Amino acid sequence: MKAAVLFEAKQPLSIEEVTIAKPAAHEVLIRTVAVGVCRSDLHFVDGAYPHAMPTIPGHEAAGVVEAVGEEVRCVKVGDHVVTCLSAYCGQCEYCVTGRMSLCIDAAVRRPKGAPPRLMLGDVPVAQMLNLSAYAELMLVHEHACVAIDRDMPLDRAALLGCAVTTGAGAVFNTTDVTPGETVCVVGCGGIGLAAVNAAKIAGAGRIIALDPVPEKRAMAEKLGATHSFDSAAETVADEVVALTRGGVHHAIEAVGRPQSAATAVKVLRRGGTATILGMMPLGEKVGLSAMDLLAGKRLQGGLMGSNRFPVDIPRLVDFYLRGLLDLDTIIADRLPLDRINEAFDELRRGETTRSVVTFG
Incomplete structure (x- = not known):
């Protein structure tokens, strides 16, 4: 699959062919349809926040479920979904006390010693914020996405994954x-x-x-x-x-x-x-x-807006479909993946609201 890879902070992202693994237990393979260009990604790209390299940024996304691993119960093949970086385990103190957005349990990632989700040749690619969405496909834990109404346009739905939820x-x-x-x-x-x-x-x-x-x-x-x-x-x-x-x-x-x-x-x-x-x-x-x-x-x-995203995101979709939440105005531009560096340059200038990368 094609993906925008960050090899070094303060350097442009490079469009590369990346290998993505098959879904393991509790994992979901998603065909990416749209990804918002968020300043949070820019913090990692510009080196303000550290991250393992190489990595694929992108965390504000929507797409369609292509395949699911064993024991997946939250979504099914064909579902339209919004992803969320605040993946939750469902069992830790934060989750059981209703503060799911604070969960950092390692259960939502692959265990040490397991094959990585993403590879560039023979080099593992670090998954950013449990998602790495600037790619044609995403492989995520089932608790990092939620099914939404199919009437919701996915380029607008992507914004719900971070900006609107926050x-x-x-x-x-x-x-x-x-x-x-x-x-x-x-x-x-x-x-x-x-x-x-x-x-x-x-x-x-x-x-x-x-x-x-x-x-x-x-x-x-x-x-x-x-x-x-x-x-x-x-x-x-x-x-x-x-x-x-x-x-x-x-x-x-x-x-x-x-x-x-x-x-x-x-x-x-x-x-x-x-x-x-x-x-x-x-x-x-x-x-x-x-x-x-x-x-x-x-x-x-x-x-992340202290979210309970499996509940919050479908409600935000409903607000949009009823004309209460205006996502159309927020989107300033739609562009293909190979223009991702242009989108980041625009974001640095601070004059735009939200650009969305779309996969046609």
């Missing part, structure tokens, strides 16, 4: 927005726009979007933002606090920069909560001042 999940799960509460979203890429749209679905009152790119702010308003401001302006936090007469109930950071996290804290009202979704540079810290603590402000992370 952004919408931050609203529905991590912060549990109450109707009428105010929400500020810092950063209007794919994740931030999904958070804006979800805040509208959740019945938030004022929904404020912050981004330095005017086109992204306009898109946020189309998706449900009641107000938008230039996040690069020095007075932006003061403007949000003034507009909301004391600050917002919930601030969601969807960029992954210390400055954005600081803005998320600054715009909070007393007792408000800041949720950080973006992947910060390793070594960075985000904190609350003594006065923030005295004001009852809270700061939290929100890995």
